[in-house]
Each structure stands twice: as C-alpha cells, then as structure tokens.
Amino acid sequence: MSAVHEPPIRPEYVAPQRAAPAPALVSTGPVNRWGWLSKPAILLALVILWELLARWVDNDLLLPGALQTARAFIDGIASGELIGYVTVSLAILVQGFLLGVAIAFLLTWLAVSNRFGRELIDTLTSMFNPLPAIALLPLALLWFGLGKGSLLMVLVHSVVWPLTLNASAGFRAVPETLRMAGRNYGLGGLRMVLQILVPAALPSILSGLKIGWAFAWRTLIAAELVFGSTSGQGGLGWYIFQNRNELFTDKVFAGLATVILIGLAIERCVFQTLERVTVRRWGMQR
Template sequence: MTTILRRVTFVMVIVAIWEVISKLGFFPVFMFPPLFIPSEGGGVTVMSTLISGILSGEILSATGVTLVRLLIGFSIAIVLGLTFGFLIARYKIVDDTLGFFVTALQSIPSIVWFPLAIVWFGLGNAAILFIVAIGATWTMTVNSSAGFKNVPSIYIDAAKTLGSSGTHLLRTIILPASVPHIISGLRVAWAFAWRAIMAGELLGSAGGLGYLLDLGRSTQAMDLVLSIMILIGVIGTIIDNQVFLRMEKTVARKWGLKA
C-alpha cells in the first residue's frame, strides 16, 4: 500500500508541476516548442482529453483494436520462438545456422521490416501482425533456447532411465525446467511487441492507438498525442507488473530462486 501511495503521489506532483509551468509559460522556447504543450493548459488539459476520449468510447475502441492485434502477433511470436528455441537447443547444426542467424536478426529493429511487410502483405492488419510477430519472435527464441540448453543433464538422464522420451520428455522435463528463462523471455518479448505495434499502427492502419497518435500529430492536437502516450505507458506498466512480473516472481519462488 505504501508503494502505491508513493507512486500516486509522485504522478500527482509531476502533473501539478507540469500544469503550473504550462500556465506560467516557463518553458524555454528553444527547449520546448509551443506545440509540445497545449496552449490552453498542461497536465490537466491532457488528462481531461484522455478522460473525455475514454468516456466517448473512441480511446477504448482504439485500445481494444491495438490489444487484439498485439495478442495475435504475440501469440504467433511465442509459438515460433519456442519452436525455434527448442530446435536450436536440440540440434547442433540448427544452432550453428539458425542460431547464428537469429542473433543477427535480433539486432534489426522491427520497424525496419515495415517496407517489406507492405510489399508482402499490403497496408493493413496483416502487415502490422507481421511487424509485431517479427519484433518479439527473435527475443523469445534466444531466451527459450537458453532455457532449453540450461536444463541440467541429470534431469534428462534420469527421465530417460525411467523410460521417458520424445514429446513426453519435452512435456514433463525440458519445458518445466526451462520455465524461468521462458518467463523472462515472455516479458522482454512483450515489451518489443508493444513497441512494434505502435510503430506499425503509426505508419499504416486505421484504428488503434497508433492511428490516434498519428491523427493528433496531423491535426497538431498535442493534448491528444500526450494523452495517448500516457495511456500507452499506463497499459504497458500494468501488464508488465500485474502479469509478467507476477509470473516471474511466482516461478522464482517455486524454483527456489527467491525467498
């Protein structure tokens, strides 16, 4: 409770300082152009725009579109990442070829793939899903392969001695022992997917939070732009803390990695 109170107080202080500075016009023009701050106000104006957009349903609808795209693309990335990761960990030839290639692909920002996505899938949902999937797949692959490679050999040997093999060995020994690495991979991959979908929606699709960001930019409605930025940060923080961080802590306690 103390932590929540500190965070809420901190945010309120930031909004108050922002509002005071905006009203008094303390922003140096060379550092903060007038368009950055809504002329009719600061933090209060932005929060008012955000609340109005939520109550009207426009922002909620856009958020729903973005989250659906995100979940679909992220699910694809999980399936591909776990599959590639297992193959890389299981077969030396795959590690020497695909593993090396994945390491190179991971360093390429997902937005760089957008021109190819447009050529291959056109300007629409398919291109955005491709960007999201490609943005999260390689991180998921690297983390899952590390998890599979670090399964203690004694576990596998003991299971084989008892007659386990094939999918049964994978399901009962390898996957459970790799869970801590996989959870960490999910958390990082989600962050990459979240950034990728914002970039994809900014560049080429109707609907979604990225579309509202681009709309605010084109109409010079900085209160809308800033309100969407705040919403993106809030959603990302909530999902990271309430889903992935909790999963990570639960797994860490279960595996004896944390008291």
C-alpha cells in the same frame, strides 16, 4: 593412597553444544510497512513535476499539463473514441504476439534438438535479432499491402528472435543433474520437456516473453503512426498521429499515456502474476 584418575573422554563422544538460536529479525520500519506505496509515490512525483514544468513553459501547444491531459484522456474514454482505437491495437497485438510465440517455440525446439539446428538458429538470431522490426515495414507493405498482414509481419519479427534467443539459452543452461534425475524417474521425450526442461528454463522463457511483448507493443505503435490497422480502422498509434496533425496536443499526450498505462497493466497483471505463481513460488527467483 594414590588418587584415582578418570580415563579421558574421547572428543567424538562429547555431545555437541547447540548454539542458541538467533533471535528473528523482525523489521517494523517504514520501508516494509509502506513498501507497496513506493511505485505510486514515484508516479505521483513524476506527474507533479510534469504539471509544474507545463506551467513554467506556459504553452499548451508544446506541452499540455498533466491535468489537461487527464481531461482529454477521460473525455476519450467517456466518448468511446479512445477505447475503439485501443481495442483495434490490442486485437492486432494479441494475434501477432501469439503467432510469434508459436514460431519462436518451434525454432527453440529445433535449436535444442540437434547440433545443426543449434548452429542454424544461432546464425539466424545473430542476423535478424539486431534488425529493427520497423525497418521491415516498407517490405511488408510491398508484400501484404496496407492492412493487417503488414502489421502481423513486423510484430512476428519483433517477438520471434528475442524469445528464441532467451528460450534456447534457458534450455541449454539446464543442469545435467536435472536431466539425469528425470531419466532416473523414467521420464523421456515430451514428459522430460514438460516436467524438467520447461520448469528449469522458465526464468529465461519469461524474460524472453517480456522482451518480446515490449518490442511488439512499441513496434505496433510505430507502425500505426504510418497507417491504420485494416480497412480504414486505426489503432492507438494512428490516433496519436491524427491528433498531432490536428494540433490536439493534449490528445497526443493522452494517447501516449494510454500506451504507458497499458504497458504497466500488462507487466503487473500478466507477467508479475505469472512469475509469482511459478518461478518465485518455486524459489528460482527472488
């Protein structure tokens, strides 16, 4: 009797074999465990290097040490002198930055609305973005005099062009598929902008805000090195300039350290928080 052969099984009916899941890689190394200490460790190393270099130079007039600068900083905070100068600078900075942001978004809307607006804004950004804001200070003094108006002019210039450039580039880079999806859901006009275009372009907008903030902060300090803010009240740059004239080098370094600390605080508390609750949460940035 001949053997009975089973018919061959077609491959599409064979159940696929599931591969065993790869074990999760859990890193317990010191990098992940102590990663939050990396930036403070870098700052501490720089401070130690600064102190050692000051001791090697051994001239407080040229290079005060980190400890001497810290004492001048604490004395300025305790007396309220340094806080007063910082308050004046931040008040001017907030006004100029918000005004620049409003103008930048108006120009961005013009750039994305039609072709003529896009060409106009491209031309304007090519002309004025490379122009240093501090170079406009003599013209600002001629137009607005010695006061807040001159500072606001140079601050607005330092914010408008980088923010307009980044925001308009972000809106143009929004994929057409997202626009089509928005139209399929019945979105249009302002709802399309707020619910589709702005979230998609938000990484570029945040980059523009960070660049504009940095430009505005350093422009303000440079402008205040020339004159006080308004009505005889000086800002942080004026504090640095006055102490340089009086040869209080430790106070000069305390003012510079204040500029750096404010920059770090704004970056950490404002921009990183904004990124964490938006673009990182949405998976648009690592």
